[in-house]
Amino acid sequence: MSGTFIGMPAFPVAARDAVRDGTLRGNLRHATHTIRAKRAAAVAEVSDWAELREAGRRIKDHTLRHLDRYLVQLEEAVTAAGGTVHWAADAEEANRIVTRLVKETGESEVVKVKSMATQEIGLNEALEAEGIRAYETDLAELIVQLGEDRPSHILVPAIHRNRGEIREIFAREMSEWGRPAPEGLTDAPAELAEAARLHLREKFLRAKVGVSGANFMVAETGTLVVVESEGNGRMCLTLPETLISVVGIEKIVPAWQDLEVFLQTLPRSSTAERMNPYTSTWTGTTDEDGPRNFHLVLLDNGRTDTLADEVGRQALRCIRCSACLNVCPVYERAGGHAYGSVYPGPIGAILSPQLRGTGSEIDASLPYASSLCGACYEVCPVAIDIPEVLVHLRERVVEGGQVTRAGNKVVLQPAKGHAAERAAMRAARWALTRPGALRTGQRLASRTRRLHPRTLPGPGRAWSGTRDLPPVPAEPFRDWWQRTQGGKGAEK
Amino acid sequence: MSSRERILGRVRRALADVPKDDTPYERAVARDYLREHGGRTVEETVGLLAENLADYRAAVHRTDPAGLAGVVAGLLAARGASSVLVPPGLDEDWLASTEVTRVMDRAESTPHELDRVDSVVTACAVAVAETGTIVLDGSPDQGRRRITLVPDHHICVVRVPDQVVSSVPQALARLDPARPLTWISGPSATSDIELDRVEGVHGPRTLEVVLVG
Numbered sequence A: 001m002s003g004t005f006i007g008m009p010a011f012p013v014a015a016r017d018a019v020r021d022g023t024l025r026g027n028l029r030h031a032t033h034t035i036r037a038k039r040a041a042a043v044a045e046v047s048d049w050a051e052l053r054e055a056g057r058r059i060k061d062h063t064l065r066h067l068d069r070y071l072v073q074l075e076e077a078v079t080a081a082g083g084t085v086h087w088a089a090d091a092e093e094a095n096r097i098v099t100r101l102v103k104e105t106g107e108s109e110v111v112k113v114k115s116m117a118t119q120e121i122g123l124n125e126a127l128e129a130e131g132i133r134a135y136e137t138d139l140a141e142l143i144v145q146l147g148e149d150r151p152s153h154i155l156v157p158a159i160h161r162n163r164g165e166i167r168e169i170f171a172r173e174m175s176e177w178g179r180p181a182p183e184g185l186t187d188a189p190a191e192l193a194e195a196a197r198l199h200l201r202e203k204f205l206r207a208k209v210g211v212s213g214a215n216f217m218v219a220e221t222g223t224l225v226v227v228e229s230e231g232n233g234r235m236c237l238t239l240p241e242t243l244i245s246v247v248g249i250e251k252i253v254p255a256w257q258d259l260e261v262f263l264q265t266l267p268r269s270s271t272a273e274r275m276n277p278y279t280s281t282w283t284g285t286t287d288e289d290g291p292r293n294f295h296l297v298l299l300d301n302g303r304t305d306t307l308a309d310e311v312g313r314q315a316l317r318c319i320r321c322s323a324c325l326n327v328c329p330v331y332e333r334a335g336g337h338a339y340g341s342v343y344p345g346p347i348g349a350i351l352s353p354q355l356r357g358t359g360s361e362i363d364a365s366l367p368y369a370s371s372l373c374g375a376c377y378e379v380c381p382v383a384i385d386i387p388e389v390l391v392h393l394r395e396r397v398v399e400g401g402q403v404t405r406a407g408n409k410v411v412l413q414p415a416k417g418h419a420a421e422r423a424a425m426r427a428a429r430w431a432l433t434r435p436g437a438l439r440t441g442q443r444l445a446s447r448t449r450r451l452h453p454r455t456l457p458g459p460g461r462a463w464s465g466t467r468d469l470p471p472v473p474a475e476p477f478r479d480w481w482q483r484t485q486g487g488k489g490a491e492k
Numbered sequence B: 001m002s003s004r005e006r007i008l009g010r011v012r013r014a015l016a017d018v019p020k021d022d023t024p025y026e027r028a029v030a031r032d033y034l035r036e037h038g039g040r041t042v043e044e045t046v047g048l049l050a051e052n053l054a055d056y057r058a059a060v061h062r063t064d065p066a067g068l069a070g071v072v073a074g075l076l077a078a079r080g081a082s083s084v085l086v087p088p089g090l091d092e093d094w095l096a097s098t099e100v101t102r103v104m105d106r107a108e109s110t111p112h113e114l115d116r117v118d119s120v121v122t123a124c125a126v127a128v129a130e131t132g133t134i135v136l137d138g139s140p141d142q143g144r145r146r147i148t149l150v151p152d153h154h155i156c157v158v159r160v161p162d163q164v165v166s167s168v169p170q171a172l173a174r175l176d177p178a179r180p181l182t183w184i185s186g187p188s189a190t191s192d193i194e195l196d197r198v199e200g201v202h203g204p205r206t207l208e209v210v211l212v213g
């Protein structure tokens, strides 16, 4: 994945610093709470949400289980429609392909639609190294790019910035990149948006090459879909002569009809709207309408390794709606940067260590960036059981075992410095396979809960040094279940 | 070995656990979600479209075929438009009452030329009531994708009730995936600054939908 985050401290350290940053926490809290409430209302509007969610899960699962077939079908359909398909095994290869394609046009600048895949491979940096300037055109991405910052949210990458900070960045940096910010710019959102409009329009109107990702690719028809709000996507997809789309191989759906599920669940889950302002679909090239050359770069970069993990592969169902970020209590406090990857929040905690492996300290720490409260699973429109994968990955970090890296099976050694987790895992497994002991332990813990410390003594200290111990409930779950017959019976 | 073969090989090895006789696509997904939400009369569906369009800050106007040219002329005048983009197949009657300079949609026009035009008038392929969405498919009465993108003012005419469907599933079934499609729900908008919604960043900041029936 991107070099942007190399050298990031492990999650607990980064999170501790972030939590101390009052402005950041304020910005994040406001944003996540607003969007959370709106999403719940948007979801409540459709009475068949559960069925749509289940259909989405099944479509994606089915596709993943036959991914080779659908990839070949997609390639044929895109080619038949006038596009060219390229395959990239890793970030380096993808960057090489895109750089070559841009150079072949003779251009030295490109306009970009926000895309997680191109961030993941560090495309902007790779292009820059070859003398090609990439302009991010999504308003939030522009804020991030001008501020020489990193995105911190999937959908609202500048969620950590407030209007005052944005005004600052625009006034200071816009002239470096093109049209300067207007004199006397205030921090009113409408004025800031207008400044961005003028600044970027200049670039759109002269752009010869556009670079995008895609939300979906339809295998049956070779159609690509981009879902957006501002129209910068439409600008990049239709004004340039050449369009290059870099898309992860997991973004396929089999049939045109499948879009009826995701075009309902994605907007409601992400921006809490019935429908986002703009959705564009294109199938290859169209005569005299839009780009004359269309290139699709299919990106692996760790996805096939993730696919090889029977528990972890469900992470590839993700449609990047970001609902899980907005409900996550850990994300809300730590912010997106602490995750050290373009994929922050709960999905990042399971996706990044799978795409990149758990070799680095930050990746080994990510499966612990969660309280396992399960809120992320509840909101996920494709029902990814994030807590299940987190626990699975924790076990892998602690115990080691067989994994697939770059297509090869390798045996992972237990991560260093996780002795305490290893002991805890063993104890957990021992207890979980002995229900009687678990029950006794829980009861005991309940009765003595007033005496419980917030940190663990002895060898557990390292573990609890970066976590607050959860308070022990007054009554063990099992007892409550029996007493109330699973909540059905009247509370006695 | 090419990267294509390498990636496909990795996929196949990764899926070694999937049985050969795995459930086929037709049976893998239970499509027991709704085709539309709630029961409505045709008139109620059109009403819902108007309501949802307005909710997303599109201006909605209703008229009958005889009144259409007047409404379009009025909207262009109110805007102070001096030029209007016209797709090749647009019904000439729609612009019969206005003197505003016509700019034909041509492949040769540069984006800068389009940027100097004030307004654009198009038809649509289908409109979705539940979401307040109009869909353009590049047919002759809708023109190239860029003409509804660059000018700041878009007037879209929807024939009701025949172009209106209730839901997203119904809309997809009517559309041809081979055509370039643009789904528009309200004017361009952003919520990137403290999640405050601001209309209009890059696409038209004013969207006016005329329901004709």
Ligand code: SF4
Pocket (backbone or CB within 6 Å): A269, A317, A318, A319, A320, A321, A322, A323, A324, A325, A347, A376, A379, A380, A381, A382, A383, A384
């Ligand atoms: S994991 Fe689920 S909730 Fe989170 S971004 Fe992906 S699809 Fe959305």
